Amino acid sequence: MTAVPEQRPATADPAAAGQAGDHDLRALFGQSIAVFAALSGPAHVVETANPAFFAAIGQDRARTGVPLADLMPELAGQGFLDLLDQVYRTGEPYTGHDTLVRLGTGPQAREAYFDFTYEPRRATSGTVTGIRVIGVETTRIKHAQRLMTKHRALLEQIARQAPLTDVLNGMARSIENLSPHGVLVSILLADPDGRHLLHGAAPSLPDFYNQAIDGIATGDGVGSCGTAAHRREPVITSDITTDPAWDAFRDLAEAAKLASCWSMPILARDGHLLGTFAMYHRTPRAPEDIDLALARLFADTAALAIERHHIEQAKQAAEASAKSALEELAKTVRAERQLRADAEQRATAAAELNARMRAAAATQANRPHPEHCQLGGPTPCAKEATIKIADSWGDSAWGCTDHVEEAILNVRNVFIANEELGGLAAYLNR
Structure with a gap:
């Protein structure tokens, strides 16, 4: 037996018709990633909204029947309430592209980007009765664009053979600026034998912390970075206070106000260790897939920069060795020529002396x-x-x-x- 969808009876009531239209829009946007909200009256009371809308502004604020200004007080001063007033007053829709919105307050505050439209809701008489808000959050797209721009700039730096310190510091700052969660980046470099990790870049970590971990050994249970280097695999410490690998470094982390650390080994193409790439946070936190993807991308970029640096160092060492060998050869040739000249002089002097001796002997014989x-x-x-x-x-x-x-x-x-x-x-x- 086939289920028959419920049919709503047609109505001639204009208000009812408008509500039915909003009901259809709510159904349309119900499971969509696009945000939707229907606001009513000059106070812009939230009449209805889809889950994506409340997910964007924070689930703790998922309620209706409240003026938008009361539900989202942070909008004051950002111009959005003024735009709503304008659309309500003029009846002209407004569309924004890649618009920055500061959502929430305190530790939960974040910056997001949206493509959105404010569309007037009208009665059959044409009078504006409210506004529909329809939008799509473009934050990740915006971040991806910025990420690709930064990544391309880093690759250009590597191609230009910029100093490794400049590349790594630029990389760390780029990630810190792109991350919405207040990440602090640290890059450690493996020494030639791969048994110790040396400071590479950590522009936002305290100096005392960087100095303390400069030269730490690689090994199982040596923090997140020493362990990741030893295992050659990512090590996720969501809470430093409870991870046994941090027993020897817990007081240091507490002094630096670090609560979590995700470390990923930086490996060369042949698999040998080049260093580690770590992302710290001030609060306990587990990574999302996007965090791990970001870490992998920049760990691979760091590997490229470090390998390029090693190749350049080897090239410079070879050139210096060749130059030194040429200089030594030139010295040897000059010394050989001088020895030959001295020998020729000595031979000449000996011949002259021998002649004088013969002459003296002949004279003395008589x-x-x-x-x-x-x-x-x-x-x-x-x-x-x-x-x-x-x-x-x-x-x-x-x-x-x-x-x-x-x-x-x-x-x-x-x-x-x-x-x-x-x-x-x-x-x-x-």
Whole structure:
């Protein structure tokens, strides 16, 4: 048996007809993501609204029969109530695109963007009796556009080989500005052996906190970041006060007013650890899918920046090494040339000395062998002249063993002059 939809009887009552129309609109927007509300009278009393409307303004305010200004006092000063008055007075609809609305007050306050229309509700006489509010929240679209703009700027920075510190700090600030939940971002860099994490960027965390965790070891149970680095997988700490991994850091986190931490490892394409990407909050909080997607996107971007930095460092090191090698080679070549020149000079000097020695020897050969030592100085030596010595200039003399030895030890370039005459033999057998 087929169910027959309920048929409402037609009515000639204009007011009833208008209410029936609003009933149809309420049914149409009931399960829609578009917000819908029907306001009545000059006070803009909320007559009816769909779940999306109350979800947007806060479920704690889901009630009707209240003037919009009382239900949403934060609208005062934002211009929306003035626009409602204008539409009610003129009967002309108003449409806004990507309009910023500040919703709520205190810790629950948030900024949202909407495309919306204020459309007058009329009686059959044409008189405006209220306003229909129809809109779509575009906050996520707006955030996605801003996110893509920031992300593209970061990629351009990486392509231009901007300093890694600038890229990471810019990334952290971009995420903090884009997040509606007051996130604080920290990026730690793995040291070469992957056993410790070093400060990379954390522009909004206290200096004492950054200094305390700079150089922490990676390992299971070492906070969220040390554990994520060790496991190579995301680690979600929704409440720092109850997570055993934070036992050693709980007082530090309390001093920094940190209540939750979601950490994700930053991995290179080959899988080795580059660092960690963490998102902190001031209140206990579990991530939503959009939070994890955001973390993954920027963790991958951070990996690109860090890998590019490592490649650039390796390139610079290789260039420096090559330059140093070339400089050392040049020094070696210069030293070899100098050694060769010195050797040539020494060879020339030796040849000249040898020639002088031969000349001195020839000259001395024609001289008679003296009977007594010629090396005594002012006091003649009476000992027999048994050994002949000469110097590099060709001067020679005969002397006794004692004076000859003294001359060899103290006078530069003196040598035994003539072996055939017994000089060397006499000296060796002294």
